Amino acid sequence: MDMDMLEQDIERVLFTEEALRTRVQELAGQIDRDYAGREPILISVLRGSFVFMADLVRSITLPCTLDFMAVSSYGAGTTSSGQVKITKDLSESIEGKDVIVVEDILDSGNTLSYLLKLLQARHPASIRLCTLLDKPSRRTKPVEADYTGFSVDDLFVVGYGLDFAEKYRNLPYIGILKPCVYEEELVTAD
Numbered sequence: 268m269d270m271d272m273l274e275q276d277i278e279r280v281l282f283t284e285e286a287l288r289t290r291v292q293e294l295a296g297q298i299d300r301d302y303a304g305r306e307p308i309l310i311s312v313l314r315g316s317f318v319f320m321a322d323l324v325r326s327i328t329l330p331c332t333l334d335f336m337a338v339s340s341y342g343a344g345t346t347s348s349g350q351v352k353i354t355k356d357l358s359e360s361i362e363g364k365d366v367i368v369v370e371d372i373l374d375s376g377n378t379l380s381y382l383l384k385l386l387q388a389r390h391p392a393s394i395r396l397c398t399l400l401d402k403p404s405r406r407t408k409p410v411e412a413d414y415t416g417f418s419v420d421d422l423f424v425v426g427y428g429l430d431f432a433e434k435y436r437n438l439p440y441i442g443i444l445k446p447c448v449y450e451e452e453l454v455t456a457d
């Protein structure tokens with residue numbers, strides 16, 4: 268599947284490459300100011316946040332370190348199973364550190380409420396959440412981000428790390444899929 272074929276599945280672009288670049292740079296600027304004199308550790312929640320993380324850290328000018336954690340609750344569909352699975356834990360201790368959790372999207376809050384609790388129990392000096400996208404209307408768990416790129420309506424979005432059935436993560440922008448794409452996937456899944 269080449270990029271042209273991926274593009275054909277997109278109904279509408281919500282955030283262009285340019286809009287994402289500008290906003291990610293602004294978030295990095297806020298983090299630079301808020302953490303001046305400190306050395307935060309940024310934790311990317313895989314897989315969705317890998318593109319955002321890569322762009323964000325390259326715009327942060329402070330010394331910082333990185334780690335990765337893999338969590339999954341969506342399976343192949345567009346709704347959360349509600350069960351969060353840790354498929355890869357951190358490589359380093361976060362005790363006494365200033366942690367910034369980096370996510371692509373905050374939706375029901377299931378993933379983050381589970382993860383933030385788990386990380387709090389490891390006694391970091393501080394913990395903040397930076398999410399590129401927030402869908403506040405979908406929240407079932409009380410999670411709030413400290414840094415938010417954009418708020419979005421209740422639409423299933425793909426691209427810039429975000430997938431549908433593991434595809435579309437490599438699109439450089441964020442958009443919504445044509446309804447026929449979901450229908451095809453449902454037929455294939457039967």
Ligand SMILES: O=P(O)(O)OC[C@H]1O[C@H](OP(=O)(O)OP(=O)(O)O)[C@H](O)[C@@H]1O
Binds near residue numbers: 312370377429
């Ligand atoms: O607020 P929630 O309703 O929990 O949804 C948000 C989470 O769902 C997606 O991850 P997913 O579990 O699909 O795994 P992925 O990152 O590997 O795509 C997304 O990357 C967030 O981590």
Ligand SMILES: Nc1nc2[nH]cnc2c(=O)[nH]1
Binds near residue numbers: 372422424429431
């Ligand atoms: N790709 C994708 N994953 C999600 N996980 C939670 N919400 C979303 C969404 O809108 N798109």
Ligand SMILES: [Mg+2]
Binds near residue numbers: 312315338
């Ligand atoms: Mg994720």
